[in-house]
Amino acid sequence: MTGIVLDIDDTLYDRQKLISDAAGEVLGITFDEQQRRRFVDEFYRCSDSNLARLERGEITTVESNSWRYGTVMEMFGLGDINAGHRAAELYLSMQSSMAVSPLLSATLDRISVIDDVILGIITAGQAGHQWSKFDRLGLDRWVDRDRTIVAGEVGYTKPDVRIFEMMEDRLGLTPENLWMVGDSMKHDIIGAAGARWHTIWFDRRGSSSDISGVSYRPDFTVHSEDELCDALCSVCVTNIPLT
Numbered sequence: 001m002t003g004i005v006l007d008i009d010d011t012l013y014d015r016q017k018l019i020s021d022a023a024g025e026v027l028g029i030t031f032d033e034q035q036r037r038r039f040v041d042e043f044y045r046c047s048d049s050n051l052a053r054l055e056r057g058e059i060t061t062v063e064s065n066s067w068r069y070g071t072v073m074e075m076f077g078l079g080d081i082n083a084g085h086r087a088a089e090l091y092l093s094m095q096s097s098m099a100v101s102p103l104l105s106a107t108l109d110r111i112s113v114i115d116d117v118i119l120g121i122i123t124a125g126q127a128g129h130q131w132s133k134f135d136r137l138g139l140d141r142w143v144d145r146d147r148t149i150v151a152g153e154v155g156y157t158k159p160d161v162r163i164f165e166m167m168e169d170r171l172g173l174t175p176e177n178l179w180m181v182g183d184s185m186k187h188d189i190i191g192a193a194g195a196r197w198h199t200i201w202f203d204r205r206g207s208s209s210d211i212s213g214v215s216y217r218p219d220f221t222v223h224s225e226d227e228l229c230d231a232l233c234s235v236c237v238t239n240i241p242l243t
């Protein structure tokens, strides 16, 4: 039996595009690729400052994102906290259009029906917000709700090894049979490695800064959804029946 545990944000859908699109629209600018990457990198860096408060329910997702947008806009001289708040509201409304890509959907369709493969999800963030993403993305097509752990509900978050051990109990599997799939080296991959799981790192942002000082190397590092789907199929290959 193989357990494949997925992160949601920037793993199952392209969150960073929504983040930069909302900022660009509010500011009336079009980022070039380098600007977009710098903006998103700083936006994600800000998350470390208030994720714990968000998951404890002390601030809302919109409050957290307003602060993050405002901080990054001020950093680059593009806007202020008011513009940040407008971007956070727009980002929230744009999330209604989020979707799992046809390619990734087809791969999940394929691997989720394999008898010896179980899928799970571990996601960071505030519970209501993450469950609404779960519903909007239609993730119950592939993952049971009781095999989904939202950090905001359990009192600790990635990379805390306890959240991975909780998933081991939920799936009834041991580390050597478990794979974590996520975009964050610091949270998804280092956390899972600490629990002695196998790992697939989806380096969607090409974030070499994410691995500075990190000696651990994931089992797979992929840079596109094509490569991610190939890696998922490789992990399952011994479990996929011959047709």
Ligand SMILES: [Mg+2]
Pocket (backbone or CB within 6 Å): 007, 008, 009, 010, 011, 182, 183, 184
């Ligand atoms: Mg993520």
